[in-house]
Every structure is written in C-alpha cells, then in structure tokens.
Amino acid sequence: MPAPERIPPGSVTTVDLLTKGELTVLGRIREASNAVLHCSVSYEGRQAHCVYKPVAGEQPLWDFPDGTLAQREVAAYEVSEATGWALVPPTVLRDGPYGQGMCQLWIETAGSPAEAPDPADPAGPADPAEGTDPDGAGPAPLLALVEGEEPGEGWKAVGFAEVGEGRTALLVHADDERLRRLAVLDAVINNGDRKGGHLLPAPEGPLYAIDHGVTFHVDDKLRTLLWGWAGEPLTAEALEVVARLDAALERGEPLATRLAELITPAETEALRSRVRRLRVTGVHPEPSGQWPAIPWPPV
Structure with missing residues (x-):
C-alpha cells in the first residue's frame, strides 16, 4: 500500500483532517476480523492515508457490548495523548461512507520487525539478533523466538511456545x-x-x-x-x-x-x-x- 503523504504544517491539524476531511475508500484490509478500510482523506488542500473502521462492520463479541469497538479505539487514543507518549496514531470518531466509525492516521512502518522468526524454519534466524541489516542500518526486531531458556542480553522473556514436532521455543521481546x-x-x-x-x-x-x-x-x-x-x-x-x-x-x-x-x-x-x-x-x-x-x- 502507498505511504501516506506528509501533512504540511498549517492551520489544519491531523485531527481536523481526519474529522472533517473527505474519505475515499481505496481498498479493504482482508486479514482483519472486522471491516477495516484503507482510505485517503482530503481537507483544505491537505491529504493523507487513513484507516476507517465502520461500526456496521464490527463482529459481535461475547464479552463486549455490540457496536462499541470504534469508541474504545478513540478512547485509547485520548488516554495515550494524556500520557504524552503519543503511542496511538491520531484517531477520531466520525461519519463515513458506511456510517459512523473510527478513522485513524495510516502509519507507514520501517519494515516488519514485529514479526517473530520461527526457529523451526531452517531459513529463519533462531537468534533474535540475526536477520537484521548486516551494516546495522535495518530496524532491530521487537519480537523473536529463541532456543534455550534464557532471553539473552537486551531481551525480556514472555514464555514458551510450541513450534511444531514437539519442540518449544522461548518467546522474547526487546528490552525497549x-x-x-x-x-x-x-x-x-x-x-x-x-x-x-x-x-x-x-x-x-x-x-x-x-x-x-x-x-x-x-x-x-x-x-x-x-x-x-x-x-x-x-x-x-x-x-x-x-x-x-x-x-x-x-x-x-x-x-x-x-x-x-x-x-x-x-x-x-x-x-x-x-x-x-x-x-x-x-x-x-x-x-x-x-x-x-x-x-x-x-x-
């Protein structure tokens, strides 16, 4: 998918853009369990890519009230902003082509370091330090599966996971x-x-x-x-x-x-x-x- 266009500085904030901008659906992210639409959003000369999750496309959950997931996404953004850490992309609740839903700024990632390599796969690294750019320019992984019972320096242990054929590996995340x-x-x-x-x-x-x-x-x-x-x-x-x-x-x-x-x-x-x-x-x-x-x- 294309990277989002940078939003030039000016009087229109990212929240303004997401809230008031015209949404154009570009496609659907089919891996998601709920309806997740990749869109562009335009407002007063500003444009960016975003994710739009209409409430009408939410699948019912046994332990959460129906039709509330979009509001919870926005609430998470509001709390994130209150921390000052800005961990959640700008997220608003608005009307769109398929009714009210959550609209969130699209984030272009630096590769896919969050994916855990499988030590059962000979082509996949068992050492979490492996698989990065040999010159050190590539992003370091955030998660990995490693052999042994200790996470190693710079890593924190989560627990053991089955990797097939009766084998287990230690799931770790970066001490980041x-x-x-x-x-x-x-x-x-x-x-x-x-x-x-x-x-x-x-x-x-x-x-x-x-x-x-x-x-x-x-x-x-x-x-x-x-x-x-x-x-x-x-x-x-x-x-x-x-x-x-x-x-x-x-x-x-x-x-x-x-x-x-x-x-x-x-x-x-x-x-x-x-x-x-x-x-x-x-x-x-x-x-x-x-x-x-x-x-x-x-x-």
Whole structure:
C-alpha cells in the first residue's frame, strides 16, 4: 500500500483532517476480523492515508457490548495523548461512507520487525539478533523466538511456545523503552489483545500501536506479548505519567469529560481504579491467572 503523504504544517491539524476531511475508500484490509478500510482523506488542500473502521462492520463479541469497538479505539487514543507518549496514531470518531466509525492516521512502518522468526524454519534466524541489516542500518526486531531458556542480553522473556514436532521455543521481546511505555499504557486501558502485528515502528524512530477495540473492560482482560517487565518496578517516568493520569481522570477534567462520551461510567471508574492501583503498587502488573495471558495468534 502507498505511504501516506506528509501533512504540511498549517492551520489544519491531523485531527481536523481526519474529522472533517473527505474519505475515499481505496481498498479493504482482508486479514482483519472486522471491516477495516484503507482510505485517503482530503481537507483544505491537505491529504493523507487513513484507516476507517465502520461500526456496521464490527463482529459481535461475547464479552463486549455490540457496536462499541470504534469508541474504545478513540478512547485509547485520548488516554495515550494524556500520557504524552503519543503511542496511538491520531484517531477520531466520525461519519463515513458506511456510517459512523473510527478513522485513524495510516502509519507507514520501517519494515516488519514485529514479526517473530520461527526457529523451526531452517531459513529463519533462531537468534533474535540475526536477520537484521548486516551494516546495522535495518530496524532491530521487537519480537523473536529463541532456543534455550534464557532471553539473552537486551531481551525480556514472555514464555514458551510450541513450534511444531514437539519442540518449544522461548518467546522474547526487546528490552525497549518504547515497548515498556506501551506495556504501561496497555495496563491502564486493560488491553485484551496486544499482538505483535499491532506494533508499528515508524521510519523516523517512534513506535505506534494500533487495534484497541477490546479495551476498557471492567474485568481484568489484559492479554499481551509484553509481559517481560511483569512484577518489576515502574520507571520514574511511568510513575509521573500515572500520577498525571490520575489527576486527569478526576470528574470535570477534560479527559474524564471526553471519556464519558466514549465508554460507560463503570468502565471509566474501572480505569480510575487501575491507574490508582499502579500508583500504589508501583510495579508492572502480572498475569491474573483468571484469563489467558497471551493473545492468540500472538503475531
């Protein structure tokens, strides 16, 4: 798919463009379980590519109310912006060719480093350091499957995975500051589906995360590939961010007011409880044991 055109500086913000621009459907992303449309969006001379997910194309889920996934995606963006980490691409709720839905800025990735190589495949690297550009110019992988029981320097262990023929391999993720921030955000929004394919490293260096439809549930639904820091102390930066979120979620604050338009009062209260729990414990959460800890498929 083509890369998005850069948005020139000016009075039209990216959110303005996504909210008010004319959507033109370019195609459908068929790998997605819900309707996901690749579009262009134009407004007052500005143009970019975006993803449009109409509510009408959402598949029902047993544990989430029907027709709410688009709002949850927008709520995740709003919380991400409140952290100051900008981990979620600009995302709005708007009308489109197939009714109301979520519209999100398209992110062009720097290769596909989020895919985990298979050590059972002779052509695939078993060492997560292998498979990068030999001159060091290519992007380093974020996830890998490795032989042995230890993750190795620069990696964090997630758990063991079956790779066929009775063999297992250790699933690891990079000990990366961007991923650690994302692990905190996922704990805050109670992300039930953090897969490797949802990690989008941009060519300039930032890491973006997408697909936040199954978030903000009142029950503990955290399922993620980013368990490597489970039980470890939060960084000083993360503690400051969590404290700011706690204040921003007070009733009457702009973030709390905005979230009231997107998720239920019970979900907002559960969000406040998760943030305060992180402040009190000061550590990354661990799997509860009451819900599968890792999403399937993981990538």
